[in-house]
Amino acid sequence: MLAIIITIMVLELRAPEGHDLSDLVHTTGVGLLTYLLSFVYVGLYWANHHHTFHLVRRVSGGVLWANLALLFCLSLVPFTTAWVSESRFEQTPVVIYGVNLLGAAVAYVVLQWVIIRQEGPESPLHQAVGIDLKGKISLGFDVAGILSALTIDRSGHVGVWIAMACFVAIVIMWVVPDRRIDRVFRQYETAD
Template structure:
């Protein structure tokens, strides 16, 4: 399952980078004019995919067995992440129009929900003494992330500058750029 997930995430990154446009000229101004927005949207989406990849990898250090529920929950997460090349390209091509930014935010929220469901299904499968349950605890970081994504979504719909929504989405990425230390503590703890 991890190999499939790694492959899907690698393909997602590859598709996103193929969406970048080669500049018409040979100067930095040409790069900024033809690819500047695309590079920014690619960077944010690449960071998100990287965050999910590293946290997924750490998550499965605490999951010793999977069942059908875990497999389907993992596919749900991969489905949400597989939409990132599409929503990223739309944001790029619209030059940060409100509706594409809103849809991008919905995509990010769907990925967050997919990860939450995967985590919850895995904890239920492992039972009440799940090491994953101990690691996740009350999941304040997840709750703050969800709140920031929701504020970003509302901002994308509101008559405020679209950068407010993008700042919320980038803020979530900053929160998660370092792999979840809660899981690392449990993985490293003696049994």
Template structure:
């Protein structure tokens, strides 16, 4: 018992924490989120096109959310690949992000089952907004843990125009949801399309 405590203290004070556990835990949570979302898709009771047509709002909301979770997983992988170490701040910031991502199945199901009604679309946008906001402290804490403004991550990010544009479009989508929910969904899909294009900033810095 004493040796175990000594090893634990050493891992926190004498060297960097193991980022592998952070990656494995985050990958597992995101995989569970996608699994929960796909389980919300009900098997159609029938064998004609009308049965499938009744399921399109749920399926469309699932596809959008699947893309979003995939985008966060992709960027999360790139960030941790570029990072050399993590600390306690990174762990808590990562949990903060995972908390908001874990609400995606609920927001997705509510929006799809209510055929993109105003309040569910606004709530979905709020979850997307909070995920984007939660990404910022994770990003900041990783940069601080890996050399600050002169680090590879900081240089690769630059002005991060994508992140700023995403927050602005989420806010606009939430407000428009009470007037034109389909326009809000278009906003959300546009942000997903922007981020779906592979971001080569970190990869190019690593190669250099």
């Protein structure tokens, strides 16, 4: 499903009418930037989701519903990305984009919580995630971005650019590989 989401996003990009680099920048420049940001976001969820489910022993109905909530939020990313791009970073589309990213982050935290609750405090996922400082910081950046776009320089774009910087900071933070799940997975793999 996440590969389809990424494919839908790239289909939103328009080809330039001319053949120069300036034509690309003028026609597709903003779209390429927002696509790149959203591509990395979805890609990070894809990788973390894959690693998370390597540590899950049993998938219950609760896990399926929590996973479906995450997929719902991620399925909206092509829409919100296109809106931000087409509006050229207007306030409302950026706020909705931030709400979409926050929704996905909350859904992912809920998914982890449901898995940990189902498998107990000694579960491999709980050992890997721990207090999840990175996850909490990400949620904070999402909220800060949304609030910045809503409250700072409402008639201009300062708050919007601060919001986008918050969203980029999250990507930068998560692009650095998170070894927690890999480390726990290797421990359980060698124990079997």
